[in-house]
């Protein structure tokens with residue numbers, strides 16, 4: 001497989017970077033090709049602004065969705081964004097790796113998503129009508145490809161458990177796993193999360209590294225999270241509400257994971 005690893009940490013000596021090196025070494029040992037986008041090292045521009053749309057007239061109102069649609073359709077996105085889109089198209093799997101900062105990804109990685117997941121490429125794909133609401137949530141440009149998160153978190157595992165004060169980790173990562181990765185069609189694998197990440201010694205590092213090696217060895221075979229497909233019959237169209245009778249006893253994000261598994 002070809003694997004794109006998008007890495008968001010400013011420090012090469014960080015735990016996050018050490019785990020990145022473990023992941024890449026295992027993937028390459030297993031014969032995979034790894035493309036690395038090291039966002040800080042690349043000086044990645046994280047904010048969407050007019051400079052992203054060189055074809056836009058100086059006095060024209062910037063409507064980010066319309067500008068993205070136009071730029072993608074006319075191949076006038078900036079070279080840095082086009083290069084990332086080409087990597088995404090060529091890769092069979094996408095890994096996003098980052099430290100949990102304020103319960104989500106660092107701004108530089110969010111900005112990578114904002115700029116690279118263009119209209120017509122990652123969203124706004126397929127027929128939108130009263131019969132069909134686009135190719136998304138399990139369908140779309142990335143269908144057939146796999147994606148997963150590798151995350152370090154300062155908090156304890158228990159803090160992110162079902163009754164933990166931070167909220168369950170699957171809920172916190174839902175906007176990324178479901179909203180960013182499943183949306184354009186990726187099969188999303190369970191995340192690899194390293195907890196208590198500010199209190200690491202050599203023994204804990206080796207245990208985490210071995211867990212991560214195993215996840216890399218099984219990247220092609222791990223069962224994806226059973227998110228419901230938008231166009232698979234579970235949702236009313238066009239309201240996109242889960243049909244009556246499904247998800248009994250569930251609420252919130254958990255409703256969108258099929259009980260069939």
Ligand SMILES: Cc1cc2nc3c(=O)[nH]c(=O)nc-3n(C[C@H](O)[C@H](O)[C@H](O)COP(=O)(O)O)c2cc1C
Pocket residue numbers: 009014015016017099100101102103104152153154155156197198
């Ligand atoms: C700006 C910032 C925000 C953070 N927010 C969280 C958080 O929301 N939850 C958490 O568990 N840890 C949080 N942390 C701790 C980091 O997750 C932790 O320092 C990091 O994962 C350690 O890995 P590293 O050595 O590779 O940086 C935060 C750290 C920083 C600097």
